[in-house]
Every structure is written in C-alpha cells, then in structure tokens.
Amino acid sequence: MVIDQLSLTFSALADPTRRAILARLTSGQTSVTELAAPHDMSLPAISKHLRVLEHSGLITRSRAGQVRPCQLKAEPMKDAVDWLERYRRHWEERLDRLADYLQELQANAPRQKGKRRGRAGKTSR
Amino acid sequence: MVIDQLSLTFSALADPTRRAILARLTSGQTSVTELAAPHDMSLPAISKHLRVLEHSGLITRSRAGQVRPCQLKAEPMKDAVDWLERYRRHWEERLDRLADYLQELQANAPRQKGKRRGRAGKTSR
DNA sequence: TTAGTATTTAACCGATTAGTTAAGTAACTC
DNA sequence: GAGTTACTTAACTAATCGGTTAAATACTAA
Incomplete structure (x- = not known):
C-alpha cells in the first residue's frame, strides 16, 4: 500500500535512535560504523534504521570504497x-x-x- | 518501558487519520461520533486513535452527558x-x-x- | 589468494499497531 | 425500567517494528 510522505517523515522521526543519527549528520556525512558507535545495538539494527531514514528521504547514501557514507537531506522536514x-x-x-x-x-x-x-x-x- | 515525549508526539502524528482528527479539532471541540464521521472505519478504531492522541498529550477529553468531547492541545507540537x-x-x-x-x-x-x-x-x- | 574491514541480507523473535466484531457501560428519553 | 444513543472494552488478527545472530557481499591490503 502507498503511504504518504508526511506519515513517512513523522514515523521516521518517532524513533530516538534515528533522531540521534540525524543530529550526528548535521556535522557532516559519515560512515555507518561511525554512526553506530554511540548506540548500544548491533550494526544490522543501525543498518535498518538507516534504511528507514533513506526511505523517508531524510538521508541519502553513496559509496566510497568499502564505506557507504550517509548524508543528511533535511528537505522532508x-x-x-x-x-x-x-x-x-x-x-x-x-x-x-x-x-x-x-x-x-x-x-x-x-x-x-x-x-x-x-x-x-x-x-x- | 518509558518512552520520551518527542517520540510519542512524532508517532502520534505519523498516522493520517490522527492528523485529520487534529485538523478537525482546530475548529473547536467535538464529539467522538462527529470526529469519526469522515473516516471509513469503525468507532472503536477511532476510539483507539483518540487514546493515542490523548496519551501523547495532543488532545484532552471531558464529559458532557453522554458525549465525550475532545479538545485540541497543541502544546506538544x-x-x-x-x-x-x-x-x-x-x-x-x-x-x-x-x-x-x-x-x-x-x-x-x-x-x-x-x-x-x-x-x-x-x-x- | 588470503585475510580483514565495512556493511547488508536473511531468518527469526517478541512487542506493538491498526484494524475488526461483539459485548459492556453510562447517560438520556419515554 | 425499556429502549436508544454515545462511547469504551475485550478479544482476536494480520502486518509492521525494532531488535537479535549468522551468513553473504564487496572492497582493501598483504
């Protein structure tokens, strides 16, 4: 089913881990590992959070060698x-x-x- | 578990039915039945939405005879x-x-x- | 080629969500 | 007190969420 953008944005923002990730990204794009560091959870868990952030349009991801840097895209806010x-x-x-x-x-x-x-x-x- | 207020607010706002209810409440407090009218879902479903809105502090409810009027409380926004x-x-x-x-x-x-x-x-x- | 690093995918799990129907409660009307 | 109106509660269901571990992928370095 199609889910509207606003719902997507609000529900992405409803998780404190994801908000912390966005906050971190205000000081520049960075790797998944570094984004994960402050959080007491597994890397796959972070990876999932990043996927919902990407899905909601709040971040974009690129590739630079082994590392997949994440970048803030605040527009949906x-x-x-x-x-x-x-x-x-x-x-x-x-x-x-x-x-x-x-x-x-x-x-x-x-x-x-x-x-x-x-x-x-x-x-x- | 304790869930922070901001997460509570964002996740309450993440549902289009709830946002529509809030929008309706900008034109004044009203009954559950009237809030339910525009939505193609059962009254208990609306009742549940109202409960999460109340829980998140975005509405308050009172009693006036048989009707339980809901009132907007925009502060958490x-x-x-x-x-x-x-x-x-x-x-x-x-x-x-x-x-x-x-x-x-x-x-x-x-x-x-x-x-x-x-x-x-x-x-x- | 082998080992290591960065990250994702798969499979699973328990809790929560958003809806349902059916039954219950509370006030009003006669 | 019997019926009606306004709503909530209970019990259920299917889907989604937020986490896990284990395995796969993709690149780098030796």
Missing part, C-alpha cells in the same frame, strides 16, 4: 514543519479554548432552546 | 517544531552539503598523504 506551523497559534495563544468558546456561543444561540443535536447524520458508515 | 527548527538551515541553504565539503577539506589536510582513515577506533563493541 520542511513539510513536517509546514504542517505543524498551522497549529502554532494554538499552542501560543490559547486559541483552541477560544475556538471552543465561540462554538459554544453559536451552539447556544437563540431559536434552538436547549437540547439541539445539530444534524448528527450518518451514524458512522 | 511546540517541542516537535523546536526540534525540527534546528534543521531549518539544512533544508533552506544547502548547508548539509557545505558541512560535508568542509569536513572533506579538513580530512584531506596536509600531513596525511592520501589514504588516511582518521582514527576508526572502536569497531562497534
């Missing part, structure tokens, strides 16, 4: 941030509360005395 | 954005490439004729 930014005002102001308050006001507006249920429609499928 | 922002320059400029270039320069610095392997050390454990 842009879309993640763009998505999140739409919520900024919600965590900065208490706008979520405000939206609820306004909705409450409208819901309790005249000509609907008490127990309205505003077109519930379609009980699931 | 702030930390997600803060984490991502450290990479902004990497997707805006081509800074990732630059870092690699600088590292390359240093690696090829004099007094290391040709095939250095810059203290490989510690072959994993």
Whole structure:
C-alpha cells in the first residue's frame, strides 16, 4: 500500500535512535560504523534504521570504497514543519479554548432552546 | 518501558487519520461520533486513535452527558517544531552539503598523504 | 589468494499497531 | 425500567517494528 510522505517523515522521526543519527549528520556525512558507535545495538539494527531514514528521504547514501557514507537531506522536514506551523497559534495563544468558546456561543444561540443535536447524520458508515 | 515525549508526539502524528482528527479539532471541540464521521472505519478504531492522541498529550477529553468531547492541545507540537527548527538551515541553504565539503577539506589536510582513515577506533563493541 | 574491514541480507523473535466484531457501560428519553 | 444513543472494552488478527545472530557481499591490503 502507498503511504504518504508526511506519515513517512513523522514515523521516521518517532524513533530516538534515528533522531540521534540525524543530529550526528548535521556535522557532516559519515560512515555507518561511525554512526553506530554511540548506540548500544548491533550494526544490522543501525543498518535498518538507516534504511528507514533513506526511505523517508531524510538521508541519502553513496559509496566510497568499502564505506557507504550517509548524508543528511533535511528537505522532508520542511513539510513536517509546514504542517505543524498551522497549529502554532494554538499552542501560543490559547486559541483552541477560544475556538471552543465561540462554538459554544453559536451552539447556544437563540431559536434552538436547549437540547439541539445539530444534524448528527450518518451514524458512522 | 518509558518512552520520551518527542517520540510519542512524532508517532502520534505519523498516522493520517490522527492528523485529520487534529485538523478537525482546530475548529473547536467535538464529539467522538462527529470526529469519526469522515473516516471509513469503525468507532472503536477511532476510539483507539483518540487514546493515542490523548496519551501523547495532543488532545484532552471531558464529559458532557453522554458525549465525550475532545479538545485540541497543541502544546506538544511546540517541542516537535523546536526540534525540527534546528534543521531549518539544512533544508533552506544547502548547508548539509557545505558541512560535508568542509569536513572533506579538513580530512584531506596536509600531513596525511592520501589514504588516511582518521582514527576508526572502536569497531562497534 | 588470503585475510580483514565495512556493511547488508536473511531468518527469526517478541512487542506493538491498526484494524475488526461483539459485548459492556453510562447517560438520556419515554 | 425499556429502549436508544454515545462511547469504551475485550478479544482476536494480520502486518509492521525494532531488535537479535549468522551468513553473504564487496572492497582493501598483504
């Protein structure tokens, strides 16, 4: 099944080992072995993490002799941030509360005395 | 096992259904049934999604009669954005490439004729 | 060619995930 | 209290995840 890019990005970022790897890559491309060093897990485990990072487009890999250097490609993070930014005002102001308050006001507006249920429609499928 | 908040947030955001639910909640708190309506899945499935959103701190739930309204709590997104922002320059400029270039320069610095392997050390454990 | 280094692939495992259906709970309506 | 509405819990399933060890691959060095 096809999985959208944003889901791919967020789920790649959901693992602390992978985030640490990305952090390390901000100081330049490096080998798998060196990326593995700080982590208390086997090389194949790291290799798998790198594969999901590559799959999500957050790194690219090349070849230089025996070593396969990994390089950061932060572009997909842009879309993640763009998505999140739409919520900024919600965590900065208490706008979520405000939206609820306004909705409450409208819901309790005249000509609907008490127990309205505003077109519930379609009980699931 | 304890799982860090950032991983919790990113993995909550990694599902398109959950992102759609959050998007819906920007226009005010609402019931589980109404949140479920646009999605082609059972109510228990939605209930589970809401549980992971609650667990990650992205929503809160209350009780108003029979209905359990969900409310957006965008705060955890702030930390997600803060984490991502450290990479902004990497997707805006081509800074990732630059870092690699600088590292390359240093690696090829004099007094290391040709095939250095810059203290490989510690072959994993 | 033989040995060593870097990394991936294969096969397996236990835990988690995302969904299902069926049954349970809690409040409201009559 | 009987039925309806709104939701959750339980039990199950198939797929995915994050790790393992062992073996394979690919290059380098002697």
